[in-house]
Amino acid sequence: FILHGAIIFIIAIGVFIDARITISSNCAWSGKFKNDRHQLIQRGPYKRIRHPQPLAYFLAFIGTSFLMHDPRVFLFALFLIPISYVKSLIDEQYLYFIFPEYDEYVKKTGRFLLK
Secondary structure: OHHHHHHHHHHHHHHHHHHHHHHOOOEOOOOOEOOOOOOOOOOHHHHOEOOHHHHHHHHHHHHHHHHHOOHHHHHHHHHHHHHHHHHHHHHHHHHHHHOOOHHHHHHHOEOOOOO
16 A cells, blocks of 8 residues: 555645646735736646646545555545535635636536546
């Protein structure tokens, strides 16, 4: 399980870094827009997944649970699923409001997984 955990964790770090670099042109690390000329990001991991950062968190905890052989970490990862889902619904209400093209974007992307 250690090798599998390490691979999953490395993938998670890659997804997270790619997502942060991609979105950093539009948002500060705090999640606030940098300026009034914000745009809907549809490149990098956001080209296929609307919420890649929660996916990265989930994968990181799954990988960590394998590395540590600790079922509590795995259970925490499962606990993140409904929390991430509810947060994504709240975020998407705002995104529908500020980006008229968000409806089309939703049709061609998955929430957390590839569509």
